Amino acid sequence: xxxxxxxxxxxxxxxxxxxxxxxxxxxxxxxxxxxxxxxxxxxxxxxxxxxxxxxxxxxxxxxxxxxxxxxxxxxxxxxxxxxxxxxxxxxxxxxxxxxxxxxxxxxxxxxxxxxxxxxxxxxxxxxxxxxxxxxxxxxxxxxxxxxxxxxxxxxxxxxxxxxxxxxxxxxxxxxxxxxxxxxxxxxxxxxxxxxxxxxxxxxxxxxxxxxxxxxxxxxxxxxxxxxxxxxxxxxxxxxxxxxxxxxxxxxxxxxxxxxxxxxx
Amino acid sequence: xxxxxxxxxxxxxxxxxxxxxxxxxxxxxxxxxxxxxxxxxxxxxxxxxxxxxxxxxxxxxxxxxxxxxxxxxxxxxxxxxxxxxxxxxxxxxxxxxxxxxxx
Numbered sequence: 156x157x158x159x160x161x162x163x164x165x166x167x168x169x170x171x172x173x174x175x176x177x178x179x180x181x182x183x184x185x186x187x188x189x190x191x192x193x194x195x196x197x198x199x200x201x202x203x204x205x206x207x208x209x210x211x212x213x214x215x216x217x218x219x220x221x222x223x224x225x226x227x228x229x230x231x232x233x234x235x236x237x238x239x240x241x242x243x244x245x246x247x248x249x250x251x252x253x254x255x256x257x258x259x260x261x262x263x264x265x266x267x268x269x270x271x272x273x274x275x276x277x278x279x280x281x282x283x284x285x286x287x288x289x290x291x292x293x294x295x296x297x298x299x300x301x302x303x304x305x306x307x308x309x310x311x312x313x314x315x316x317x318x319x320x321x322x323x324x325x326x327x328x329x330x331x332x333x334x335x336x337x338x339x340x341x342x343x344x345x346x347x348x349x350x351x352x353x354x355x356x357x358x359x360x361x362x363x364x365x366x367x368x369x370x371x372x373x374x375x376x377x378x379x380x381x382x383x384x385x386x387x388x389x390x391x392x393x394x395x396x397x398x399x400x401x402x403x404x405x406x407x408x409x410x411x412x413x414x415x416x417x418x419x
Numbered sequence: 420x421x422x423x424x425x426x427x428x429x430x431x432x433x434x435x436x437x438x439x440x441x442x443x444x445x446x447x448x449x450x451x452x453x454x455x456x457x458x459x460x461x462x463x464x465x466x467x468x469x470x471x472x473x474x475x476x477x478x479x480x481x482x483x484x485x486x487x488x489x490x491x492x493x494x495x496x497x498x499x500x501x502x503x504x505x506x507x508x509x510x511x512x513x514x515x516x517x518x519x520x521x522x
Contacts, residue, residue, distance in 0.1 A: 157483075158444060158491045162463060165445040171463045180468070259472050 183260040183337040190266035193325075193332035194252035197273035200325035201245040201280045204318035208238060208283055211314055234286035236403050241279035243407075244415060248272030250349040251416075262341025268416030270332040275415060277322050277329060284318040346417040365418040369408045377401030431506035432459070433469050434478060434499055441494035443484075444470060478502050 162169055171177060251269055255261050345365050350357050361368035377397040384393010412418045436442065436450040448466050451459045470493055473479040478499035484490040495503065 157489050158467070159463075161443065161488060161490045162445050162467075164488065169445075169463050171467075173464075177464060257476060259468075259475070 179338065180260075182335065183339050186266055186332070186335045186337040187255075187258065187261045189328070189332040189335055190261065190269040190337075191252045191255060193273045193328040194248035194269045196325040196328045197276050198245045198249040200321040201241050201276050203321045204280050204284055205238070205242065207314040207318045208234070211311060214311075230286040234283045236407075237279040237282035237286065239403070240407055240411070241276045241283060244272045244279060244411075245276035247346065247349055247415065247417065248276060250351070254349065254351065260337050260339050262339050262343060263336050264341065264343035264416075266332065266336045268343050270329060270336070272415050273325075273329040274333065275411065277326055280322050281319065284315055284322065343416050345419055365412075369405060369412070369418075373401045373405040373408070376404055428510075429461075429465070429469050430473060430478075431503065431510065433466070433473060434495060434503040434506065437479065437493055437495055438500070438503055441492045443490050443492050447493070473499070 159171065248269055251265070251272065255265060255269075347354055347357055347361075347363070347365060347368070357368055360371055377400065379397070380400050381390075381394045381397035384390055384396060387393065408417065432451060433447060436447055436454065442450065444463070444467055447470065448461060448463065451461060451466075470479065470481075474481055474493070477496060479493045480496050481491050481493045484492055
């Protein structure tokens with residue numbers, strides 16, 4: 156505004172252009188800025204929440220399956236799946252934002268993908284954080300690992316509060332991005348575009364097909380986890396977990412892949 | 420001159436008029452007009468977005484003048500100088516090639 160005021164002082168008859176076009180350009184630039192910052196803030200919040208969740212998971216290591224009730228098992232599974240969804244959504248959001256960084260405006264479809272990835276990441280992150288208080292083990296089992304000599308439990312509520320606070324703090328940015336999106340036309344890429352320098356390798360593995368890439372990754376996940384179980388002399392558990400992980404990965408890809416702009 | 424013909428060259432033109440002497444937006448428009456002998460009379464709605472884009476990309480830096488009227492003055496950064504050098508070399512190459520064919 157100050158810059159234009161100065162210009163009008165130099166040239167009172169200056170023509171800045173069609174007001175509607177200028178307003179549209181401004182809205183597109185603002186929408187672009189909102190979308191990029193939403194993706195970045197979501198990732199930062201999820202990174203913090205992820206560290207806190209990981210600390211809690213580590214403290215639960217002494218627990219055995221027999222110690223867990225049905226509710227505990229369900230909560231752990233929920234947090235495991237939701238946690239991975241938030242990691243992938245938030246991470247892909249950051250990758251896309253990094254690729255689009257510096258552009259004055261981005262197409263509406265790109266902004267939509269960014270807002271969705273941030274939103275799904277934050278929602279899944281919230282489910283991950285909230286799953287823990289649902290566990291009976293949340294009330295500090297005697298053999299859970301403590302921190303710095305202090306028994307586990309006193310810092311568990313703190314991790315929930317801090318993780319939830321980070322997610323809540325990042326949410327308004329995503330709402331703002333969803334409400335004001337650029338109107339510029341253009342396509343948004345799929346996940347192969349997000350991979351940047353790894354794209355040639357991914358294209359070689361998948362033949363350029365995102366579906367094939369997802370299948371290869373899901374199968375790879377199943378194999379790696381199964382082998383880890385076999386190496387730990389627990390083949391049945393390893394194979395079962397491998398199949399569950401691979402299945403969850405592919406199921407999530409089918410359900411959310413198009414919505415998150417991973418595939419067209 | 421048809422505005423379409425300027426597409427792709429506008430950034431280089433703006434960098435060239437700012438090269439050597441920091442300018443504010445109005446001065447950039449006037450310099451373009453003067454140096455092109457009136458052939459380049461670009462609207463403010465074209466120049467200011469270009470200035471802001473070049474600044475965001477690190478080719479220009481701006482600061483508000485501290486004396487007199489509140490005025491935003493742009494200057495070339497080191498990156499902008501390198502970019503301008505590349506554009507000048509690229510243009511000379513292009514012009515020489517086209518001239519050789521059209522002549």
